[in-house]
């Protein structure tokens with residue numbers, strides 16, 4: 406076995422001869438080993454619920470004095486806390502073997518066919534399978550939580566847009582309506598309506614601007630019209646104008662063709678990074694550079710602010726950094742965030758563009 410800590414195995418076996426054989430086989434193959442024996446279901450349950458003992462594998466005989474068969478399997482699997490359970494049995498029953506796998510058992514082995522090597526192999530395979538299942542469960546959990554967060558963000562965004570449309574356009578259209586009434590009255594009383602018309606034109610212009618801004622936030626028009634580079638350049642310029650922070654954009658190298666879904670994710674990552682700088686960094690200088698070749702695109706956003714607290718960076722509880730990571734996973738990119746109080750924050754996104762068909766998987 407690789408790894409330093411000994412392998413801890415719970416052997417649930419009432420027959421002394423069988424237990425000795427299993428023990429011998431285990432010692433023959435595994436150097437660092439701790440074996441705990443339970444002679445019946447009651448003892449097994451006590452061992453599994455006892456605090457501090459963490460087993461790596463459970464070997465289970467199917468006919469114990471106080472419980473047998475599928476009932477025993479169900480109970481042990483339930484108590485096992487995801488530790489692989491390997492059934493070692495004297496009954497050659499293929500159908501039952503298959504059923505026991507569906508009950509959550511990792512393997513079903515006949516005692517007659519047991520050798521030190523087959524026992525060792527099934528233990529190692531079971532441990533490896535458990536590792537894969539755990540990492541799949543972990544990534545499934547992440548995907549589920551991301552989907553939940555995403556739908557919350559979509560709802561929040563809808564509410565914000567509804568508010569903005571209501572407050573901005575509601576007021577602006579009311580203003581235009583009032584001006585038109587004034588125009589009507591003015592025309593009727595034959596006064597000079599030129600200034601009223603001027604006001605209406607200004608109000609309409611203002612509304613057009615607001616409309617552009619809202620639709621731009623929804624889906625940056627520049628991204629579709631001019632592509633990623635121009636859209637990010639625009640983002641950086643707008644950021645500089647709004648915040649007064651000295652902001653620079655630079656692009657060099659060949660810019661590979663990037664598919665639309667990937668572009669919008671890169672754009673949103675830059676947007677969140679810049680929003681975070683406004684909200685948290687206290688920076689005076691921001692640089693966004695994009696470089697690339699035929700196979701990859703590198704986007705780097707640096708600020709000279711106060712840096713991200715190391716604890717937050719390790720385990721961010723808020724959405725922004727998590728979303729940046731999830732978006733980068735979604736497009737098969739790598740996201741590196743390094744930060745210190747002295748040097749500020751560097752966010753680097755490396756997008757692999759040569760395996761385009763895999764990029765969104």
Ligand SMILES: Nc1ncnc2c1ncn2[C@@H]1O[C@H](COP(=O)(O)OP(=O)(O)OP(=O)(O)O)[C@@H](O)[C@H]1O
Pocket residue numbers: 681682684685686687708710711712713714717721722723724725726727750
């Ligand atoms: N460029 C930065 N400089 C300094 N601190 C930062 C920077 N970016 C992020 N942080 C820190 O990391 C934390 C997490 O950022 P994150 O974007 O995940 O959350 P948030 O901005 O607080 O909230 P939101 O969910 O609205 O994005 C921030 O609260 C802030 O403390």
Ligand SMILES: [Mg+2]
Pocket residue numbers: 677680681724725726
């Ligand atoms: Mg944020």
